Amino acid sequence: MAGKNENVKKDVSIAVIRRLPKYYRYLEELLKKDVTKISSNELSKMIGFTASQIRQDLNNFGGFGQQGYGYNVEVLHAELAKILGLNRDYNAVIVGAGNLGHAIANYDKFDRAGLKTIGYFDVSEEIVGKELRGIEVLHLDELANFMENNEVEIGIITVPRTQAQSIANVLVEGGAKGLWNFTTQDLEVPEDVLVENVRLNESLYTLFYFLN
Amino acid sequence: MAGKNENVKKDVSIAVIRRLPKYYRYLEELLKKDVTKISSNELSKMIGFTASQIRQDLNNFGGFGQQGYGYNVEVLHAELAKILGLNRDYNAVIVGAGNLGHAIANYDKFDRAGLKTIGYFDVSEEIVGKELRGIEVLHLDELANFMENNEVEIGIITVPRTQAQSIANVLVEGGAKGLWNFTTQDLEVPEDVLVENVRLNESLYTLFYFLN
C-alpha cells in the first residue's frame, strides 16, 4: 500500500489551481503593507471567496495555518510562490511577434514572474530582423533549429489561427513542455505537453452576451 | 402565476455561456464546409463535450433540433449568433494604447464580430497624437469628455493596474455598460455594469503550476 501511493499526490482540481494566483496576489499586497498575519475570515472579506473555501483550498497543499492564530502572511506567500512554481525561471519563445507578441514580451511582470523570452519568431518581412528587447526577431523557418540549440520550456503562440497547429508541432518536437495558446485553434499535443489557452474571443462574446 | 414569471428567463449558468462561443466556432466551420445537419453525437466527437451536455446547453435557449434528424447547421449557427449578441455592433474605447491596446484594436476578427473601437486613449507622449486605425489617440484627460459626446457601450482597459479603478470610474460615469479588464485589479462597479476579466497572469501561473 505505502510504496505504490507514495508519489501519488491526489489530484487537486483545476478550479482550485486557478484560484491560487488570486490568493498569491492578495498575499503580496498584505506583505507590502507589512501585515504579518491573516485569518481565513479576513482574507474572505478581501477576496470574496468563503473562508471555508479558502481553508479547503490551502489544505490541498498542506496545513499552513495555526489554530487560534491564522496564517502567517510571509510564510503563506512563500508557500504559494513555491506551489505555483514562481521560484524558478522558464525559458520561452514567442512565435508571432506582432502586437500581441510584443505586449507579452514587454510585460515586465511576466519577466519578473520568471518567464524568460529568449527567442522571437515571425514571417513578416517588416518584423523579421528587427530587435525586440535586444534580441533579433528570427524567421519562423529558424524555429526548429533554435529549439534544438536552446532549452525552451514554453512556446507562446500568437499567430493567425491557421498556422497554430503546425507551429505547435515544431515547438513540441523541439522539446517545449507547455504551450501558451492565444489562438482559437484547439491544439493537439502529446499527453505530456500542456496547453493553456487564452481565448480572447470567448471572453469578448461572453461580454456581448451579458450586454443583451 | 403567468404574469409574474413571464419575463423571468431562468438564469443560465455561466459555465454554459462560456461554452457557447465554442459551439459557435465549430458551427461556423461546419457551415464553411457546407455541412447542413449535425447530431449532438457528431458534434460531441468534434468538440469533446458529451452529447448530453450539448443538448442540455442548447435547450437552455430553445429547442433548436429535431428528433430523428439532429440540428440544422445554418439555423443553429444563426441562433447562437443571436444568443451571443453577435448580430449587432458595440461601440468601444480602448484605454491604454500600448502593445496590448494595439493588438486588440488591430484584431480584425473582433471588428467583424461587432466590436467597433471608436476611441483610443493613453498618457504617453510618444503615443498620444499618433494615429491608430485612422483615429488619433487622445490623452486620457479627454476620456470623460469623449464619453459624454459618444455612445460607448464597452470600455477596454489595458493600462497599468494602479490606474485601472479610476479609469473604470470614468468609463462607468460616461455610460459604459461593460468593461473588458486586462489588468489584475479587481474592479468595483455598480450592479448594472459588467466586468469581464482577462487575467493573463493567472493563466501564466496556471501553466507554471502544471510544469512542476
Add this chain to the structure above:
DNA sequence: TAGATTGTTAATCGATTAACAATC
C-alpha cells in the same frame, strides 16, 4: 412504419459551504 435523435427527467458526480472537534 422503423430508425434515429431530440428534449427532458432522473441519477451521479464533484465542488462548495457549513459545522465542529482539535489545538494553538
Add this chain to the structure above:
DNA sequence: TAGATTGTTAATCGATTAACAATC
C-alpha cells in the same frame, strides 16, 4: 486558561451525465 481559528468531516448545492419517452 479562555478565546480564536484552523483542519477536516459532513451536508448541501449545482453541474454533468445517463436514461428514455416523445416524436420527427
